[in-house]
Amino acid sequence: MKIVDVCAFYAPRGGGVKTYIEHKLREGPAREHEIVVIAPGKEDRIELRGPLARIVWMQSPIFPLDSNYRFFADRDRLHALLDAEAPDMVEVSSPWRSASIIAGWRGATPKALIAHADPLSAFAYRWFGGVADRPTIDKGFDWYWRHLRRIDRDFDLVVSASESLSARLREGGLTKVVTNPMGVEAGVFSPLHRDERLRADLLAQCGLPAEATLLLGVGRHSPEKRWEMVIGAATAAGGRAPVGLVLVGGGRTHRRTAKAIAGNPHIVALKPIADRPALARLMASADALIHGCEAETFCFAAAEGLASGLPLIVPDEGGASDQGRASAGYLYEASNPVAATEAILRFVRDRAAGVSRAYAEPRTMAAHFDALFAIYAQHVRRDERRRA
Template identity: 55%
Template sequence: MKIVDVCAFYSPQGGGVRTYIEQKLRIGPELGHEIVVIVPGETRSTVDRGAGARIISLPSPRFPLDRKYGYFADETVLHAALDAEMPDVVEVSSPWRSPSMVARWHGRARRSLVMHADPLSAYAYRWFEPMLSRPSIDRSFERYWEHLRHLGQAFDMTVCANHDLAGRLRDGGVARVRVHPLGVETGVFSPQRRDPELRARLLASCGLDENARLLVAAGRLAPEKRWPMVVDAVAAASLHTPVGLVLFGEGRERRSIRSAIGGNPHVRLFKPERDRVAFAAILASADAVVHGCEAETFCMVGAEARASGTAVIVPDSGGAADHAGGGAGFTYKAGNLFSLTSAIKTFCEQPRYAQGASGVVSNVQHFAGLFADYGQVVRNPQAA
């Protein structure tokens, strides 16, 4: 098949979507498919990755709140690019404008909407849930639900990477929802990368010795990630047990996170570790990975922690929650500082143990399953 991904969330500067796209460009051709990714860029360009993989950039405006990202603004130009490619399947990885543009395209390709974002959890629920119930919030955002239901009818499938989001979409009347958990680079992330010396160095950077617990966190420094809450919870838990936190990330909330850390010597903020092998060693050497965001559509760092045999401490909703199943970690009430503090204290009271990498889907398995679904609707559109 020829699969074209219209990806509005792609940024050359990095991020989870870019990691996913890089995997798709490499693995898709290995599975016998041609992969073309159309992204918003500064100028019109084509980057040939060889072996049936390309990235096409279309001139697009920059997103005002984060200029690393762009957005598709010219529907005619996007349609012309799709006409030129003549794909078997068009995949769209944004719930905003681009899927509506693809829905209006007159090509014959089958269409898939991949939910790489959960705007209701990231914004509406986070902003208003302290005051309103979720059903009340959903009623206030009925126009967005109508938009999602319309897309569910216009596309052959809506793909989610976690069961929480898939259940909410089905309950909201969105048709043809399917769950495909994302995969992990199992050749990179492994319990075998545990390094006691690295663990000791990270704890020493937090002013602690090897008897303390080491928590690791990683992700964009954005409001929906709730990093100040994570910092405050670790500070509160450290009053009862020695525990340090190292957070890897960058973004517009850096100043507020530094303010939350204040002079706490047991919490350190570092730039992202771009070397995947080095980052895998950090995850495998941690005692636990802690995460604050209930709006994750998958939570790649949670899956990578599980592949590394490292426990997770994650909210009880959203994509992160899936990674705590089967005894792989602890959950806490999403958005609740006291619940997170209690979960950290409970974890620290447990005896140390090394987990195996159980229940992990490899990235090859993910793409093989997803593309098999695409092949089914290409061969038999009624299968959708």
């Protein structure tokens, strides 16, 4: 197949979407599929990634809300690029302008939306959750659900990375949702990388002995990640048991994160770790992974934690919750710092009692793409039969 991904949020300094696309540029050609990514860029150019993979950069203006990104402004040019590529399958990696543009493309090629984000959970529910329940918030944001239902009508499928997100999309009226969880990079994360000396050193940095509990949090510093809540929960739990917390990440709210730590000697903040083997070693050397965000569509940090042999302490909503439930993890009421504290203490008690979680081999990104391309092949064959 020839698959064209119209990806508005692929950028040189992009985050999770860029990581996902980089996997696709490798995994597709490995299965003899041609992968073309159309992305908004500073100039028109083509970046070759091998005989079956390339990025077509389309000159586009800077995105007003984040200068790291650009946005598709020329509908006709984007349509012309799709006409020229003549793909078997078109993907769209954002539900906003690019999805609307592709919905209006006259090509008969099957179309898929990849649900990389859950903006209502990341923003609306977090902003207004203290004054209104979710049905009320959903009613106030019915324009968004109407927009998604239009995409669902005009596209052939909507690919979701977790059952929790799929359920919410279906409850919102979408009828073409397919769940295909993502996975971890094969051969990187493993319990075999555990290093007791590194663990002891990290606890020493937290001012604690090796007998203490070492929690690890990994992710960018932004409001929806709720690191301030995680810090508060770890601080409260640390008042009742020896608990250290190591946070790995950076981002636009790092100053707020540092302020929340406020000199707590049992919490250490580290910069992002780009060296994957080094991150794998650190993850395997902790005792549990803790996460605060209920807006994850999948949660790579949780998946990598599980692959490293770590129990999960995660909110009971969002992509992390699916992985927590599947692994008998420690779930707590989302956005509730008291509940997060109690979940930490439950884990501490279980660890002291020798309770352990059975390790299971994680799902890999290769398995994700095997499933994704199989789904696409079904739609392409269906489309060919319809045209015949």
